[in-house]
Structures are given as structure tokens and as C-alpha cells.
Amino acid sequence: MLGVADGILNALTLASASLLTQDGAIGVGLAIRVAIAAFATAAFVFFVAQYADYRGQLVTAARHMSLRTSRRLTSTGIGSAIMRDAFAGTLITGCASFPGALIPLLIAAFIPSASWIAVPIAIAMLAALGAIVARVIDGAVLRWSIVLAAGGVLMTGIGYELKIA
Numbered sequence: 129m130l131g132v133a134d135g136i137l138n139a140l141t142l143a144s145a146s147l148l149t150q151d152g153a154i155g156v157g158l159a160i161r162v163a164i165a166a167f168a169t170a171a172f173v174f175f176v177a178q179y180a181d182y183r184g185q186l187v188t189a190a191r192h193m194s195l196r197t198s199r200r201l202t203s204t205g206i207g208s209a210i211m212r213d214a215f216a217g218t219l220i221t222g223c224a225s226f227p228g229a230l231i232p233l234l235i236a237a238f239i240p241s242a243s244w245i246a247v248p249i250a251i252a253m254l255a256a257l258g259a260i261v262a263r264v265i266d267g268a269v270l271r272w273s274i275v276l277a278a279g280g281v282l283m284t285g286i287g288y289e290l291k292i293a
């Protein structure tokens with residue numbers, strides 16, 4: 129979920145100015161470049177956050193075991209498992225971010241006369257993701273959908289003002 133939402137938000141931020149202007153045609157090449165950027169940023173941020181979280185848990189465990197340092201734990205199989213798990217999550221998140229960015233931009237590329245249509249499609253995708261998250265965590269479907277869609281609208285506005293691509 130995180131990767132897909134991140135990819136959609138990256139697409140809206142990076143390409144909204146092109147999507148919402150009359151002369152702003154999005155080509156397949158730009159769609160792919162934005163998707164690659166989404167993959168890279170999602171992967172990097174996820175890895176750093178996940179690995180830091182795992183290491184923090186390891187430090188806490190070392191303290192509970194009255195160890196002076198967590199280095200003894202990190203040099204065992206636990207340290208390797210932390211790296212593997214963080215890397216696996218990174219691949220999943222990055223690979224989910226790529227199509228999240230690519231799908232709405234490819235729609236715009238294939239309908240150049242109405243490239244703006246990618247924006248409401250991307251926002252609808254975010255709303256659908258919000259509904260899925262809400263169902264998984266037994267949350268309020270409408271609230272989650274509105275919040276994720278509002279995030280898409282906000283990022284579209286920011287991207288439009290910045291006019292990145």
C-alpha cells in the first residue's frame with residue numbers, strides 16, 4: 129500500500145503542471161522517468177526507516193538483556209535477518225511505487241488531448257487505496273478514502289505551483 133500511494137503522490141507532484149496545462153503533453157518517456165524516480169525515492173526512504181526501526185528494536189532488546197551494547201546482537205544472525213527483512217521490504221515498496229506512478233501517467237500519455245484525466249484517476253486510485261487500508265485495519269472507509277484523496281489533491285496543487293515537469 130505504501131509504495132503504491134507513494135508512487136501516485138510522486139506522479140501528481142512531479143507531473144501535475146504538465147498534466148493540467150493545455151500544452152502539457154506527457155510522453156511515455158516522462159512517465160517512465162517519473163516512475164523510476166518514484167521507485168528510487170520510495171526504496172531509499174523505506175530502507176532507511178525500516179532498518180533504523182529494526183536496529184532501534186535491537187538496541188531496546190539489548191538493554192532489556194542488560195547488554196552494554198547491541199553490537200553482539202547485530203553480529204549474529206539477527207543482524208543479518210534485519211538487513212534481509214529491510215531489503216525485502218524495500219524491494220516490495222519500490223516495486224509497488226513504480227506502477228503507482230506509471231499507471232496514471234501512461235493514461236495521460238495515451239490520451240494527450242485530455243492528459244488532465246490522469247489527475248482525477250490518480251486521486252480516485254488514492255481514495256480506493258484508502259478504502260482498502262480502512263477495511264484491512266477495520267477503520268472508517270469514508271474517512272480513509274477522503275484523507276488519501278485530499279493528500280492527492282494537496283500534492284497536485286504543490287506540484288502545479290512548483291511546475292517541475
